Amino acid sequence: MVSNEPRRVIIGSQNTEFAAKLKKFVEQHEYKVSDIVVMAEHLIEAIEMSYINDEPIYALIITTDLSYKMNDKRLEFLSDCLLTIRSKHSEIKFAVLSNESEGHPFLSELVGIGIYNIFVKASANNSIDVRELIKSFEFPKEFAEVSKYREYNKDILWRKIDRGASELTLKSERVFPAPKIERQIEESVPRTDVQKTLSESQNNVKSKEEKKRPERELIIDDEMEDYRIPFPSIKEKIVVKDRIIGSVVIGITGVYSGVGVTHVSVAMASFLARQGNSVALVECNESSDFKYIELAHEGIKSDGIAVGTKNFKIDGVNYFKSDQYELDLISLLSSEYTYIILDLGFYDTTKFFEEFLRADIQIVVGSGIEWKQRHLERFLSITNEYEQQKRWNIVLPLTDSQVIADVKNNLKIGNVFKLPYQPDPFDEDIETDETIENILSTAKVLTNIKKVKPLIKLIIGGCVFLIVLLILILLLKS
Incomplete structure (x- = not known):
């Protein structure tokens, strides 16, 4: 039984212009972008809310500028967030677009936690082929392709204690349902036939592995010149209503x-x-x-x-x-x-x-x-x-x-x-x-600070009082 459940994708990037353009491309290929997140702190919450609403997430596309808050790079925190998500929801696919080059500890940690779909910005004018990005969901990169990122420059400022990424503590009593796709497949098989189905699956593992998985047909939009878009540029901070987000x-x-x-x-x-x-x-x-x-x-x-x-x-x-x-x-x-x-x-x-x-x-x-x-x-x-x-x-x-x-x-x-x-x-x-x-x-x-200090108010009040007093004295003399 084939599920009609949409394959939901969350995009995490502070560059909203890039995210909007990427969303347009992604949704041409039978995916649904359910959310665009602009702060690393909100990423886990967005995923948890999706599961609470019985809307499992199929994939995440993350740009490393998501780690920025004001002028601080917080790549260690972003790495911890990704590890937490991967540990809790191993079914989610990951693709990370990195402004950090080969030799950066962040890339080493990504490989260490099993995220291989890493796309590194090669130059100032580098662009990303969205078709390659989407293809990585179905055909993820092999370890051999990203093993080079395991070695990193120890002179780069990184964690105080070199312990790698660590899961964040989530104090939540929410119970997250299993992805709907898995549940529908399970319900479509009668309980009496479960053992038979498993046996047949095991006998056919080898033949299935030998078959090449068909690639999904890409839907071409004539309004798009090509499938390459500029790599997201870093924006130091996002300002909404004259206040930094969060x-x-x-x-x-x-x-x-x-x-x-x-x-x-x-x-x-x-x-x-x-x-x-x-x-x-x-x-x-x-x-x-x-x-x-x-x-x-x-x-x-x-x-x-x-x-x-x-x-x-x-x-x-x-x-x-x-x-x-x-x-x-x-x-x-x-x-x-x-x-x-x-x-x-x-x-x-x-x-x-x-x-x-x-x-x-x-x-x-x-x-x-x-x-x-x-x-x-x-x-x-x-x-x-x-x-x-x-x-x-x-x-x-x-x-x-x-x-x-x-x-x-x-x-x-x-x-x-x-x-x-x-x-x-x-x-x-x-x-x-x-x-x-x-x-x-x-x-x-x-x-939200009152700019007029109490001392200044006192001085102004005193001056007004003296002026009024002088006027009264002049009036009495006249």
């Missing part, structure tokens, strides 16, 4: 334990929430500080009380406690949060330092005290291989302008900020708010 992720780490990462994280989250933003603050360390924050907020002073909640809310900020040292970032990124702040704690003990490198805004908390500045120097020294370092924002609590100037000069770094004394990070503080706003401004992200 949540803005802020990663905050410290150069030693106890330097004040959680204090800075809470202060920043509280500030952003006061500006009307939807904020999630995630505990990405083993300190259990969020447990005690919740207890203090509830007025409970006993350390022995166990709190079973996984998250709680204070002053508009959603706090997510560390859950057995796992991070369900996919679900958070798929939500409606404007900002997601990652409290990573001490960089040397956090399991999620890679998420710090992927964050849109990266903040390093150090100390301005002279004998503790060595921790910051050491951190910058051992991380100097990361190209993101030039964008890091160094925050030094309880220091003065002279120390900031000295640190900038000694360490040759630009974005260094002093954080004033603030006993309670939940409270509004004019100087702290100004520092946070300066950090966000330096990072060049569009935010």
